[in-house]
Amino acid sequence: MVTLASENGSGQKLWCGLWRWLKGSWTDRTVLLISLAGILYAWQWIHAEAGAGPAMVEIYHDKVLLARYPFPEPGKSIHFDAEGELGISGILIDSEGVHFSSSPCRTQYCVLNGRHSKGGEVIACVPNRILIAIKGSHINGSHYDAIVE
Amino acid sequence: MSRSIPRPSLPALEQKATWLSLLLLAVSLHVFEAALPSLGPWFKPGLANIATLLALVLLGPSAAAMLAVWRVIVGSFLIGTLLTPTFIISLAGGVAAAIAMLAAWRLLPGITLIGVSLIGALAHMTAQFVTVESLFIHQQALYYLLPPLLLLSVVTGWINGGLAAYIVSQLEESD
Known part of the structure:
Protein backbone atom coordinates (compact mmCIF):
# COMPACT_ATOMS: atom_id res chain seq x y z
CA MET A 1 0.00 0.00 0.00
CA VAL A 2 2.90 2.29 0.83
CA THR A 3 4.48 1.61 -2.57
CA LEU A 4 1.18 2.26 -4.31
CA ALA A 5 0.74 5.52 -2.46
CA SER A 6 4.24 6.64 -3.34
CA GLU A 7 3.71 5.64 -7.00
CA ASN A 8 0.50 7.65 -7.05
CA GLY A 9 2.35 10.55 -5.49
CA SER A 10 5.16 10.50 -8.04
CA GLY A 11 2.66 10.10 -10.90
CA GLN A 12 0.75 13.09 -9.63
CA LYS A 13 3.98 15.04 -9.32
CA LEU A 14 4.88 14.17 -12.91
CA TRP A 15 1.49 15.33 -14.20
CA CYS A 16 1.73 18.53 -12.12
CA GLY A 17 5.19 19.14 -13.58
CA LEU A 18 3.99 18.53 -17.13
CA TRP A 19 0.96 20.76 -16.64
CA ARG A 20 3.18 23.48 -15.18
CA TRP A 21 5.41 23.52 -18.24
CA LEU A 22 2.71 23.08 -20.87
CA LYS A 23 -0.18 25.20 -19.59
CA GLY A 24 1.07 28.50 -21.04
CA SER A 25 -0.23 31.98 -20.21
CA TRP A 26 -3.60 33.47 -21.12
CA THR A 27 -1.95 35.15 -24.11
CA ASP A 28 -0.61 31.77 -25.27
CA ARG A 29 -4.05 30.20 -24.95
CA THR A 30 -5.64 33.09 -26.83
CA VAL A 31 -3.10 32.67 -29.63
CA LEU A 32 -3.88 28.94 -29.62
CA LEU A 33 -7.62 29.52 -29.89
CA ILE A 34 -7.28 32.06 -32.70
CA SER A 35 -4.90 29.74 -34.58
CA LEU A 36 -7.21 26.73 -34.21
CA ALA A 37 -10.23 28.74 -35.33
CA GLY A 38 -8.35 30.04 -38.38
CA ILE A 39 -7.03 26.59 -39.33
CA LEU A 40 -10.42 24.88 -38.98
CA TYR A 41 -12.12 27.62 -40.99
CA ALA A 42 -9.51 27.29 -43.76
CA TRP A 43 -9.88 23.50 -43.73
CA GLN A 44 -13.66 23.76 -44.02
CA TRP A 45 -13.35 26.29 -46.83
CA ILE A 46 -10.88 24.11 -48.76
CA HIS A 47 -13.16 21.09 -48.33
CA ALA A 48 -16.09 23.04 -49.71
CA GLU A 49 -13.95 24.40 -52.56
CA ALA A 50 -12.44 21.08 -53.62
CA GLY A 51 -15.12 18.66 -52.58
CA ALA A 52 -18.00 19.38 -54.94
CA GLY A 53 -18.93 17.04 -57.81
CA PRO A 54 -17.47 13.72 -58.95
CA ALA A 55 -13.89 12.98 -57.91
CA MET B 1 56.65 47.69 -32.39
CA SER B 2 54.45 44.69 -31.73
CA ARG B 3 50.76 45.52 -31.78
CA SER B 4 48.67 43.93 -29.08
CA ILE B 5 45.44 42.30 -30.21
CA PRO B 6 42.51 43.75 -28.25
CA ARG B 7 41.04 41.07 -26.03
CA PRO B 8 37.27 40.79 -25.87
CA SER B 9 35.66 41.19 -22.48
CA LEU B 10 34.68 38.12 -20.52
CA PRO B 11 30.90 38.73 -20.87
CA ALA B 12 31.32 39.12 -24.65
CA LEU B 13 33.28 35.87 -24.81
CA GLU B 14 30.69 34.13 -22.68
CA GLN B 15 27.93 35.34 -24.98
CA LYS B 16 29.79 34.06 -28.06
CA ALA B 17 30.38 30.71 -26.38
CA THR B 18 26.70 30.43 -25.48
CA TRP B 19 25.70 31.29 -29.06
CA LEU B 20 28.08 28.67 -30.46
CA SER B 21 26.82 26.05 -28.01
CA LEU B 22 23.25 26.79 -29.06
CA LEU B 23 24.27 26.63 -32.72
CA LEU B 24 25.80 23.20 -32.13
CA LEU B 25 22.63 22.08 -30.35
CA ALA B 26 20.47 23.43 -33.19
CA VAL B 27 22.60 21.80 -35.91
CA SER B 28 22.60 18.48 -34.02
CA LEU B 29 18.83 18.57 -33.74
CA HIS B 30 18.53 19.56 -37.43
CA VAL B 31 20.65 16.55 -38.47
CA PHE B 32 18.83 14.27 -36.01
CA GLU B 33 15.47 15.29 -37.46
CA ALA B 34 16.72 14.65 -40.99
CA ALA B 35 17.74 11.13 -39.92
CA LEU B 36 14.41 10.38 -38.27
CA PRO B 37 11.98 8.23 -40.20
CA SER B 38 9.52 10.56 -41.90
CA LEU B 39 6.55 11.35 -39.68
CA GLY B 40 4.61 12.12 -42.84
CA PRO B 41 5.31 14.14 -45.94
CA TRP B 42 6.29 17.75 -45.30
CA PHE B 43 6.33 17.26 -41.58
CA LYS B 44 9.10 17.42 -39.00
CA PRO B 45 8.68 18.03 -35.27
CA GLY B 46 10.76 21.24 -35.33
CA LEU B 47 13.01 20.33 -32.39
CA ALA B 48 15.79 22.56 -33.73
CA ASN B 49 13.54 25.53 -33.09
CA ILE B 50 14.04 24.96 -29.35
CA ALA B 51 17.60 26.30 -29.75
CA THR B 52 16.27 29.47 -31.45
CA LEU B 53 13.86 29.96 -28.54
CA LEU B 54 16.69 29.54 -26.03
CA ALA B 55 18.79 32.06 -27.95
CA LEU B 56 15.88 34.50 -27.92
CA VAL B 57 15.67 34.40 -24.13
CA LEU B 58 19.36 34.05 -23.29
CA LEU B 59 20.99 36.25 -25.95
CA GLY B 60 18.34 38.44 -27.53
CA PRO B 61 16.50 38.77 -30.85
CA SER B 62 19.40 39.39 -33.25
CA ALA B 63 21.38 36.41 -31.92
CA ALA B 64 18.25 34.24 -32.29
CA ALA B 65 17.73 35.37 -35.89
CA MET B 66 21.37 34.69 -36.79
CA LEU B 67 21.13 31.28 -35.14
CA ALA B 68 18.05 30.36 -37.22
CA VAL B 69 19.89 31.20 -40.45
CA TRP B 70 23.21 29.56 -39.57
CA ARG B 71 21.48 26.44 -38.27
CA VAL B 72 19.91 25.85 -41.70
CA ILE B 73 23.17 26.60 -43.56
CA VAL B 74 25.41 24.37 -41.41
CA GLY B 75 22.76 21.65 -40.99
CA SER B 76 22.09 21.49 -44.74
CA PHE B 77 25.84 21.34 -45.42
CA LEU B 78 26.17 18.36 -43.08
CA ILE B 79 23.22 16.41 -44.49
CA GLY B 80 24.16 17.22 -48.08
CA THR B 81 21.23 19.39 -49.11
CA LEU B 82 23.03 22.75 -49.30
CA LEU B 83 21.66 24.92 -52.18
CA THR B 84 19.08 22.27 -53.15
CA PRO B 85 15.30 22.95 -53.11
CA THR B 86 15.20 21.39 -49.62
CA PHE B 87 17.71 23.99 -48.41
CA ILE B 88 15.75 26.90 -49.91
CA ILE B 89 12.51 25.63 -48.34
CA SER B 90 14.20 25.10 -44.95
CA LEU B 91 15.82 28.54 -45.06
CA ALA B 92 12.53 30.25 -45.93
CA GLY B 93 10.80 28.40 -43.09
CA GLY B 94 13.58 29.14 -40.60
CA VAL B 95 13.78 32.86 -41.44
CA ALA B 96 9.99 33.29 -41.39
CA ALA B 97 9.74 31.47 -38.06
CA ALA B 98 12.52 33.62 -36.57
CA ILE B 99 10.89 36.89 -37.74
CA ALA B 100 7.44 35.81 -36.48
CA MET B 101 8.84 34.70 -33.12
CA LEU B 102 10.82 37.90 -32.61
CA ALA B 103 7.75 40.00 -33.49
CA ALA B 104 5.53 38.00 -31.13
CA TRP B 105 8.12 38.21 -28.32
CA ARG B 106 8.32 41.99 -28.67
CA LEU B 107 4.74 42.88 -29.48
CA LEU B 108 2.42 40.50 -27.60
CA PRO B 109 2.22 41.30 -23.90
CA GLY B 110 2.08 38.28 -21.60
CA ILE B 111 3.26 35.79 -24.20
CA THR B 112 5.60 33.02 -23.04
CA LEU B 113 7.94 30.75 -24.97
CA ILE B 114 4.98 28.43 -25.63
CA GLY B 115 3.01 31.06 -27.55
CA VAL B 116 6.16 32.26 -29.31
CA SER B 117 7.00 28.70 -30.34
CA LEU B 118 3.45 28.11 -31.57
CA ILE B 119 3.57 31.23 -33.76
CA GLY B 120 7.01 30.21 -35.02
CA ALA B 121 5.78 26.72 -35.97
CA LEU B 122 2.81 28.15 -37.88
CA ALA B 123 5.02 30.70 -39.67
CA HIS B 124 7.55 27.99 -40.53
CA MET B 125 4.98 25.71 -42.12
CA THR B 126 3.17 28.51 -43.97
CA ALA B 127 6.42 29.96 -45.35
CA GLN B 128 7.47 26.55 -46.61
CA PHE B 129 4.23 26.19 -48.55
CA VAL B 130 4.43 29.71 -49.98
CA THR B 131 8.02 29.00 -51.09
CA VAL B 132 7.15 25.67 -52.70
CA GLU B 133 4.10 27.16 -54.44
CA SER B 134 5.88 30.24 -55.71
CA LEU B 135 9.21 28.65 -56.71
CA PHE B 136 8.62 24.99 -57.51
CA ILE B 137 5.07 23.73 -57.98
CA HIS B 138 3.07 26.83 -59.05
CA GLN B 139 -0.28 25.27 -58.16
CA GLN B 140 -2.58 26.70 -55.54
CA ALA B 141 -4.05 23.22 -54.99
CA LEU B 142 -0.93 22.63 -52.93
CA TYR B 143 -2.51 24.67 -50.13
CA TYR B 144 -5.09 21.87 -49.70
CA LEU B 145 -2.36 20.15 -47.66
CA LEU B 146 -1.78 23.10 -45.39
CA PRO B 147 -4.57 22.97 -42.73
CA PRO B 148 -3.86 19.44 -41.39
CA LEU B 149 -0.15 20.20 -41.26
CA LEU B 150 -0.81 23.48 -39.47
CA LEU B 151 -2.80 21.53 -36.88
CA LEU B 152 0.20 19.26 -36.31
CA SER B 153 2.41 22.36 -36.10
CA VAL B 154 0.19 23.73 -33.34
CA VAL B 155 0.80 20.58 -31.30
CA THR B 156 4.55 20.39 -31.90
CA GLY B 157 4.97 24.17 -31.46
CA TRP B 158 3.22 24.06 -28.10
CA ILE B 159 5.29 21.08 -26.85
CA ASN B 160 8.59 22.55 -28.10
CA GLY B 161 7.74 25.83 -26.37
CA GLY B 162 7.09 23.95 -23.12
CA LEU B 163 10.43 22.14 -23.46
CA ALA B 164 12.26 25.43 -24.09
CA ALA B 165 10.58 27.03 -21.04
CA TYR B 166 11.62 24.03 -18.93
CA ILE B 167 15.25 24.24 -20.12
CA VAL B 168 15.37 28.01 -19.44
CA SER B 169 14.05 27.47 -15.91
CA GLN B 170 16.66 24.78 -15.25
CA LEU B 171 19.42 27.06 -16.55
CA GLU B 172 18.19 29.91 -14.35
CA GLU B 173 18.09 27.62 -11.31
CA SER B 174 21.64 26.43 -11.93
CA ASP B 175 22.98 30.04 -12.15
Missing part, protein backbone atom coordinates in the same frame (compact mmCIF):
# COMPACT_ATOMS: atom_id res chain seq x y z
CA MET A 56 -11.33 13.78 -60.59
CA VAL A 57 -7.57 13.33 -60.49
CA GLU A 58 -5.62 16.27 -61.89
CA ILE A 59 -1.93 15.92 -62.67
CA TYR A 60 0.20 19.05 -63.05
CA HIS A 61 3.75 19.85 -63.99
CA ASP A 62 4.39 23.43 -62.90
CA LYS A 63 1.40 25.44 -64.16
CA VAL A 64 0.53 22.94 -66.91
CA LEU A 65 -2.35 20.52 -66.45
CA LEU A 66 -0.95 17.29 -67.93
CA ALA A 67 -3.98 15.07 -67.44
CA ARG A 68 -7.37 14.87 -65.78
CA TYR A 69 -8.98 11.51 -65.07
CA PRO A 70 -12.05 10.27 -63.18
CA PHE A 71 -11.41 7.32 -60.85
CA PRO A 72 -11.85 4.11 -62.90
CA GLU A 73 -14.30 1.35 -62.04
CA PRO A 74 -13.18 -1.45 -59.68
CA GLY A 75 -10.75 -3.85 -61.33
CA LYS A 76 -9.50 -1.27 -63.82
CA SER A 77 -6.56 1.10 -63.51
CA ILE A 78 -4.93 3.96 -65.35
CA HIS A 79 -1.16 4.43 -65.56
CA PHE A 80 0.18 7.85 -66.46
CA ASP A 81 3.80 8.88 -66.98
CA ALA A 82 4.31 12.51 -66.02
CA GLU A 83 7.50 14.11 -67.28
CA GLY A 84 9.02 16.51 -64.75
CA GLU A 85 12.32 18.30 -64.13
CA LEU A 86 14.25 15.14 -63.21
CA GLY A 87 12.53 12.56 -65.38
CA ILE A 88 9.34 10.54 -65.47
CA SER A 89 7.09 10.05 -62.44
CA GLY A 90 4.82 7.03 -62.72
CA ILE A 91 1.27 7.63 -61.48
CA LEU A 92 -1.27 4.88 -60.92
CA ILE A 93 -4.99 5.55 -60.57
CA ASP A 94 -7.43 2.80 -59.59
CA SER A 95 -10.81 2.64 -57.93
CA GLU A 96 -9.16 2.82 -54.48
CA GLY A 97 -7.21 6.01 -55.12
CA VAL A 98 -4.17 7.52 -56.78
CA HIS A 99 -0.48 7.27 -55.94
CA PHE A 100 3.01 7.78 -57.29
CA SER A 101 4.19 4.32 -58.36
CA SER A 102 7.70 5.53 -59.24
CA SER A 103 9.73 8.71 -59.12
CA PRO A 104 13.19 9.84 -60.23
CA CYS A 105 13.64 11.94 -57.07
CA ARG A 106 16.20 11.06 -54.39
CA THR A 107 14.01 11.12 -51.31
CA GLN A 108 11.04 9.10 -52.70
CA TYR A 109 8.74 10.89 -50.24
CA CYS A 110 6.10 11.14 -52.97
CA VAL A 111 6.09 7.35 -53.48
CA LEU A 112 6.11 6.68 -49.73
CA ASN A 113 3.17 9.07 -49.37
CA GLY A 114 0.92 6.21 -50.51
CA ARG A 115 -2.55 6.19 -51.96
CA HIS A 116 -5.03 9.05 -51.68
CA SER A 117 -8.67 9.16 -52.66
CA LYS A 118 -10.48 12.03 -50.95
CA GLY A 119 -11.39 15.36 -52.46
CA GLY A 120 -8.97 18.09 -51.46
CA GLU A 121 -6.05 15.69 -51.02
CA VAL A 122 -2.78 16.45 -52.75
CA ILE A 123 0.44 14.54 -53.40
CA ALA A 124 3.44 16.51 -54.56
CA CYS A 125 6.90 15.62 -55.77
CA VAL A 126 8.75 18.90 -55.24
CA PRO A 127 12.10 17.87 -56.83
CA ASN A 128 10.35 16.67 -60.00
CA ARG A 129 7.72 19.45 -59.76
CA ILE A 130 4.76 17.12 -60.26
CA LEU A 131 1.56 17.62 -58.32
CA ILE A 132 -1.49 15.37 -58.09
CA ALA A 133 -4.67 17.00 -56.79
CA ILE A 134 -8.00 15.30 -56.18
CA LYS A 135 -10.98 17.54 -56.84
CA GLY A 136 -14.53 16.53 -55.99
CA SER A 137 -15.64 13.98 -53.45
CA HIS A 138 -17.61 11.18 -55.09
CA ILE A 139 -15.73 8.06 -56.12
CA ASN A 140 -17.73 5.90 -58.53
CA GLY A 141 -20.98 7.56 -57.68
CA SER A 142 -20.95 6.94 -53.93
CA HIS A 143 -20.18 9.42 -51.23
CA TYR A 144 -19.27 8.16 -47.78
CA ASP A 145 -18.57 10.17 -44.72
CA ALA A 146 -17.87 9.06 -41.17
CA ILE A 147 -21.49 8.29 -40.36
CA VAL A 148 -23.72 7.69 -43.35
CA GLU A 149 -23.53 6.94 -47.04
Whole structure:
Protein backbone atom coordinates (compact mmCIF):
# COMPACT_ATOMS: atom_id res chain seq x y z
CA MET A 1 0.00 0.00 0.00
CA VAL A 2 2.90 2.29 0.83
CA THR A 3 4.48 1.61 -2.57
CA LEU A 4 1.18 2.26 -4.31
CA ALA A 5 0.74 5.52 -2.46
CA SER A 6 4.24 6.64 -3.34
CA GLU A 7 3.71 5.64 -7.00
CA ASN A 8 0.50 7.65 -7.05
CA GLY A 9 2.35 10.55 -5.49
CA SER A 10 5.16 10.50 -8.04
CA GLY A 11 2.66 10.10 -10.90
CA GLN A 12 0.75 13.09 -9.63
CA LYS A 13 3.98 15.04 -9.32
CA LEU A 14 4.88 14.17 -12.91
CA TRP A 15 1.49 15.33 -14.20
CA CYS A 16 1.73 18.53 -12.12
CA GLY A 17 5.19 19.14 -13.58
CA LEU A 18 3.99 18.53 -17.13
CA TRP A 19 0.96 20.76 -16.64
CA ARG A 20 3.18 23.48 -15.18
CA TRP A 21 5.41 23.52 -18.24
CA LEU A 22 2.71 23.08 -20.87
CA LYS A 23 -0.18 25.20 -19.59
CA GLY A 24 1.07 28.50 -21.04
CA SER A 25 -0.23 31.98 -20.21
CA TRP A 26 -3.60 33.47 -21.12
CA THR A 27 -1.95 35.15 -24.11
CA ASP A 28 -0.61 31.77 -25.27
CA ARG A 29 -4.05 30.20 -24.95
CA THR A 30 -5.64 33.09 -26.83
CA VAL A 31 -3.10 32.67 -29.63
CA LEU A 32 -3.88 28.94 -29.62
CA LEU A 33 -7.62 29.52 -29.89
CA ILE A 34 -7.28 32.06 -32.70
CA SER A 35 -4.90 29.74 -34.58
CA LEU A 36 -7.21 26.73 -34.21
CA ALA A 37 -10.23 28.74 -35.33
CA GLY A 38 -8.35 30.04 -38.38
CA ILE A 39 -7.03 26.59 -39.33
CA LEU A 40 -10.42 24.88 -38.98
CA TYR A 41 -12.12 27.62 -40.99
CA ALA A 42 -9.51 27.29 -43.76
CA TRP A 43 -9.88 23.50 -43.73
CA GLN A 44 -13.66 23.76 -44.02
CA TRP A 45 -13.35 26.29 -46.83
CA ILE A 46 -10.88 24.11 -48.76
CA HIS A 47 -13.16 21.09 -48.33
CA ALA A 48 -16.09 23.04 -49.71
CA GLU A 49 -13.95 24.40 -52.56
CA ALA A 50 -12.44 21.08 -53.62
CA GLY A 51 -15.12 18.66 -52.58
CA ALA A 52 -18.00 19.38 -54.94
CA GLY A 53 -18.93 17.04 -57.81
CA PRO A 54 -17.47 13.72 -58.95
CA ALA A 55 -13.89 12.98 -57.91
CA MET A 56 -11.33 13.78 -60.59
CA VAL A 57 -7.57 13.33 -60.49
CA GLU A 58 -5.62 16.27 -61.89
CA ILE A 59 -1.93 15.92 -62.67
CA TYR A 60 0.20 19.05 -63.05
CA HIS A 61 3.75 19.85 -63.99
CA ASP A 62 4.39 23.43 -62.90
CA LYS A 63 1.40 25.44 -64.16
CA VAL A 64 0.53 22.94 -66.91
CA LEU A 65 -2.35 20.52 -66.45
CA LEU A 66 -0.95 17.29 -67.93
CA ALA A 67 -3.98 15.07 -67.44
CA ARG A 68 -7.37 14.87 -65.78
CA TYR A 69 -8.98 11.51 -65.07
CA PRO A 70 -12.05 10.27 -63.18
CA PHE A 71 -11.41 7.32 -60.85
CA PRO A 72 -11.85 4.11 -62.90
CA GLU A 73 -14.30 1.35 -62.04
CA PRO A 74 -13.18 -1.45 -59.68
CA GLY A 75 -10.75 -3.85 -61.33
CA LYS A 76 -9.50 -1.27 -63.82
CA SER A 77 -6.56 1.10 -63.51
CA ILE A 78 -4.93 3.96 -65.35
CA HIS A 79 -1.16 4.43 -65.56
CA PHE A 80 0.18 7.85 -66.46
CA ASP A 81 3.80 8.88 -66.98
CA ALA A 82 4.31 12.51 -66.02
CA GLU A 83 7.50 14.11 -67.28
CA GLY A 84 9.02 16.51 -64.75
CA GLU A 85 12.32 18.30 -64.13
CA LEU A 86 14.25 15.14 -63.21
CA GLY A 87 12.53 12.56 -65.38
CA ILE A 88 9.34 10.54 -65.47
CA SER A 89 7.09 10.05 -62.44
CA GLY A 90 4.82 7.03 -62.72
CA ILE A 91 1.27 7.63 -61.48
CA LEU A 92 -1.27 4.88 -60.92
CA ILE A 93 -4.99 5.55 -60.57
CA ASP A 94 -7.43 2.80 -59.59
CA SER A 95 -10.81 2.64 -57.93
CA GLU A 96 -9.16 2.82 -54.48
CA GLY A 97 -7.21 6.01 -55.12
CA VAL A 98 -4.17 7.52 -56.78
CA HIS A 99 -0.48 7.27 -55.94
CA PHE A 100 3.01 7.78 -57.29
CA SER A 101 4.19 4.32 -58.36
CA SER A 102 7.70 5.53 -59.24
CA SER A 103 9.73 8.71 -59.12
CA PRO A 104 13.19 9.84 -60.23
CA CYS A 105 13.64 11.94 -57.07
CA ARG A 106 16.20 11.06 -54.39
CA THR A 107 14.01 11.12 -51.31
CA GLN A 108 11.04 9.10 -52.70
CA TYR A 109 8.74 10.89 -50.24
CA CYS A 110 6.10 11.14 -52.97
CA VAL A 111 6.09 7.35 -53.48
CA LEU A 112 6.11 6.68 -49.73
CA ASN A 113 3.17 9.07 -49.37
CA GLY A 114 0.92 6.21 -50.51
CA ARG A 115 -2.55 6.19 -51.96
CA HIS A 116 -5.03 9.05 -51.68
CA SER A 117 -8.67 9.16 -52.66
CA LYS A 118 -10.48 12.03 -50.95
CA GLY A 119 -11.39 15.36 -52.46
CA GLY A 120 -8.97 18.09 -51.46
CA GLU A 121 -6.05 15.69 -51.02
CA VAL A 122 -2.78 16.45 -52.75
CA ILE A 123 0.44 14.54 -53.40
CA ALA A 124 3.44 16.51 -54.56
CA CYS A 125 6.90 15.62 -55.77
CA VAL A 126 8.75 18.90 -55.24
CA PRO A 127 12.10 17.87 -56.83
CA ASN A 128 10.35 16.67 -60.00
CA ARG A 129 7.72 19.45 -59.76
CA ILE A 130 4.76 17.12 -60.26
CA LEU A 131 1.56 17.62 -58.32
CA ILE A 132 -1.49 15.37 -58.09
CA ALA A 133 -4.67 17.00 -56.79
CA ILE A 134 -8.00 15.30 -56.18
CA LYS A 135 -10.98 17.54 -56.84
CA GLY A 136 -14.53 16.53 -55.99
CA SER A 137 -15.64 13.98 -53.45
CA HIS A 138 -17.61 11.18 -55.09
CA ILE A 139 -15.73 8.06 -56.12
CA ASN A 140 -17.73 5.90 -58.53
CA GLY A 141 -20.98 7.56 -57.68
CA SER A 142 -20.95 6.94 -53.93
CA HIS A 143 -20.18 9.42 -51.23
CA TYR A 144 -19.27 8.16 -47.78
CA ASP A 145 -18.57 10.17 -44.72
CA ALA A 146 -17.87 9.06 -41.17
CA ILE A 147 -21.49 8.29 -40.36
CA VAL A 148 -23.72 7.69 -43.35
CA GLU A 149 -23.53 6.94 -47.04
CA MET B 1 56.65 47.69 -32.39
CA SER B 2 54.45 44.69 -31.73
CA ARG B 3 50.76 45.52 -31.78
CA SER B 4 48.67 43.93 -29.08
CA ILE B 5 45.44 42.30 -30.21
CA PRO B 6 42.51 43.75 -28.25
CA ARG B 7 41.04 41.07 -26.03
CA PRO B 8 37.27 40.79 -25.87
CA SER B 9 35.66 41.19 -22.48
CA LEU B 10 34.68 38.12 -20.52
CA PRO B 11 30.90 38.73 -20.87
CA ALA B 12 31.32 39.12 -24.65
CA LEU B 13 33.28 35.87 -24.81
CA GLU B 14 30.69 34.13 -22.68
CA GLN B 15 27.93 35.34 -24.98
CA LYS B 16 29.79 34.06 -28.06
CA ALA B 17 30.38 30.71 -26.38
CA THR B 18 26.70 30.43 -25.48
CA TRP B 19 25.70 31.29 -29.06
CA LEU B 20 28.08 28.67 -30.46
CA SER B 21 26.82 26.05 -28.01
CA LEU B 22 23.25 26.79 -29.06
CA LEU B 23 24.27 26.63 -32.72
CA LEU B 24 25.80 23.20 -32.13
CA LEU B 25 22.63 22.08 -30.35
CA ALA B 26 20.47 23.43 -33.19
CA VAL B 27 22.60 21.80 -35.91
CA SER B 28 22.60 18.48 -34.02
CA LEU B 29 18.83 18.57 -33.74
CA HIS B 30 18.53 19.56 -37.43
CA VAL B 31 20.65 16.55 -38.47
CA PHE B 32 18.83 14.27 -36.01
CA GLU B 33 15.47 15.29 -37.46
CA ALA B 34 16.72 14.65 -40.99
CA ALA B 35 17.74 11.13 -39.92
CA LEU B 36 14.41 10.38 -38.27
CA PRO B 37 11.98 8.23 -40.20
CA SER B 38 9.52 10.56 -41.90
CA LEU B 39 6.55 11.35 -39.68
CA GLY B 40 4.61 12.12 -42.84
CA PRO B 41 5.31 14.14 -45.94
CA TRP B 42 6.29 17.75 -45.30
CA PHE B 43 6.33 17.26 -41.58
CA LYS B 44 9.10 17.42 -39.00
CA PRO B 45 8.68 18.03 -35.27
CA GLY B 46 10.76 21.24 -35.33
CA LEU B 47 13.01 20.33 -32.39
CA ALA B 48 15.79 22.56 -33.73
CA ASN B 49 13.54 25.53 -33.09
CA ILE B 50 14.04 24.96 -29.35
CA ALA B 51 17.60 26.30 -29.75
CA THR B 52 16.27 29.47 -31.45
CA LEU B 53 13.86 29.96 -28.54
CA LEU B 54 16.69 29.54 -26.03
CA ALA B 55 18.79 32.06 -27.95
CA LEU B 56 15.88 34.50 -27.92
CA VAL B 57 15.67 34.40 -24.13
CA LEU B 58 19.36 34.05 -23.29
CA LEU B 59 20.99 36.25 -25.95
CA GLY B 60 18.34 38.44 -27.53
CA PRO B 61 16.50 38.77 -30.85
CA SER B 62 19.40 39.39 -33.25
CA ALA B 63 21.38 36.41 -31.92
CA ALA B 64 18.25 34.24 -32.29
CA ALA B 65 17.73 35.37 -35.89
CA MET B 66 21.37 34.69 -36.79
CA LEU B 67 21.13 31.28 -35.14
CA ALA B 68 18.05 30.36 -37.22
CA VAL B 69 19.89 31.20 -40.45
CA TRP B 70 23.21 29.56 -39.57
CA ARG B 71 21.48 26.44 -38.27
CA VAL B 72 19.91 25.85 -41.70
CA ILE B 73 23.17 26.60 -43.56
CA VAL B 74 25.41 24.37 -41.41
CA GLY B 75 22.76 21.65 -40.99
CA SER B 76 22.09 21.49 -44.74
CA PHE B 77 25.84 21.34 -45.42
CA LEU B 78 26.17 18.36 -43.08
CA ILE B 79 23.22 16.41 -44.49
CA GLY B 80 24.16 17.22 -48.08
CA THR B 81 21.23 19.39 -49.11
CA LEU B 82 23.03 22.75 -49.30
CA LEU B 83 21.66 24.92 -52.18
CA THR B 84 19.08 22.27 -53.15
CA PRO B 85 15.30 22.95 -53.11
CA THR B 86 15.20 21.39 -49.62
CA PHE B 87 17.71 23.99 -48.41
CA ILE B 88 15.75 26.90 -49.91
CA ILE B 89 12.51 25.63 -48.34
CA SER B 90 14.20 25.10 -44.95
CA LEU B 91 15.82 28.54 -45.06
CA ALA B 92 12.53 30.25 -45.93
CA GLY B 93 10.80 28.40 -43.09
CA GLY B 94 13.58 29.14 -40.60
CA VAL B 95 13.78 32.86 -41.44
CA ALA B 96 9.99 33.29 -41.39
CA ALA B 97 9.74 31.47 -38.06
CA ALA B 98 12.52 33.62 -36.57
CA ILE B 99 10.89 36.89 -37.74
CA ALA B 100 7.44 35.81 -36.48
CA MET B 101 8.84 34.70 -33.12
CA LEU B 102 10.82 37.90 -32.61
CA ALA B 103 7.75 40.00 -33.49
CA ALA B 104 5.53 38.00 -31.13
CA TRP B 105 8.12 38.21 -28.32
CA ARG B 106 8.32 41.99 -28.67
CA LEU B 107 4.74 42.88 -29.48
CA LEU B 108 2.42 40.50 -27.60
CA PRO B 109 2.22 41.30 -23.90
CA GLY B 110 2.08 38.28 -21.60
CA ILE B 111 3.26 35.79 -24.20
CA THR B 112 5.60 33.02 -23.04
CA LEU B 113 7.94 30.75 -24.97
CA ILE B 114 4.98 28.43 -25.63
CA GLY B 115 3.01 31.06 -27.55
CA VAL B 116 6.16 32.26 -29.31
CA SER B 117 7.00 28.70 -30.34
CA LEU B 118 3.45 28.11 -31.57
CA ILE B 119 3.57 31.23 -33.76
CA GLY B 120 7.01 30.21 -35.02
CA ALA B 121 5.78 26.72 -35.97
CA LEU B 122 2.81 28.15 -37.88
CA ALA B 123 5.02 30.70 -39.67
CA HIS B 124 7.55 27.99 -40.53
CA MET B 125 4.98 25.71 -42.12
CA THR B 126 3.17 28.51 -43.97
CA ALA B 127 6.42 29.96 -45.35
CA GLN B 128 7.47 26.55 -46.61
CA PHE B 129 4.23 26.19 -48.55
CA VAL B 130 4.43 29.71 -49.98
CA THR B 131 8.02 29.00 -51.09
CA VAL B 132 7.15 25.67 -52.70
CA GLU B 133 4.10 27.16 -54.44
CA SER B 134 5.88 30.24 -55.71
CA LEU B 135 9.21 28.65 -56.71
CA PHE B 136 8.62 24.99 -57.51
CA ILE B 137 5.07 23.73 -57.98
CA HIS B 138 3.07 26.83 -59.05
CA GLN B 139 -0.28 25.27 -58.16
CA GLN B 140 -2.58 26.70 -55.54
CA ALA B 141 -4.05 23.22 -54.99
CA LEU B 142 -0.93 22.63 -52.93
CA TYR B 143 -2.51 24.67 -50.13
CA TYR B 144 -5.09 21.87 -49.70
CA LEU B 145 -2.36 20.15 -47.66
CA LEU B 146 -1.78 23.10 -45.39
CA PRO B 147 -4.57 22.97 -42.73
CA PRO B 148 -3.86 19.44 -41.39
CA LEU B 149 -0.15 20.20 -41.26
CA LEU B 150 -0.81 23.48 -39.47
CA LEU B 151 -2.80 21.53 -36.88
CA LEU B 152 0.20 19.26 -36.31
CA SER B 153 2.41 22.36 -36.10
CA VAL B 154 0.19 23.73 -33.34
CA VAL B 155 0.80 20.58 -31.30
CA THR B 156 4.55 20.39 -31.90
CA GLY B 157 4.97 24.17 -31.46
CA TRP B 158 3.22 24.06 -28.10
CA ILE B 159 5.29 21.08 -26.85
CA ASN B 160 8.59 22.55 -28.10
CA GLY B 161 7.74 25.83 -26.37
CA GLY B 162 7.09 23.95 -23.12
CA LEU B 163 10.43 22.14 -23.46
CA ALA B 164 12.26 25.43 -24.09
CA ALA B 165 10.58 27.03 -21.04
CA TYR B 166 11.62 24.03 -18.93
CA ILE B 167 15.25 24.24 -20.12
CA VAL B 168 15.37 28.01 -19.44
CA SER B 169 14.05 27.47 -15.91
CA GLN B 170 16.66 24.78 -15.25
CA LEU B 171 19.42 27.06 -16.55
CA GLU B 172 18.19 29.91 -14.35
CA GLU B 173 18.09 27.62 -11.31
CA SER B 174 21.64 26.43 -11.93
CA ASP B 175 22.98 30.04 -12.15
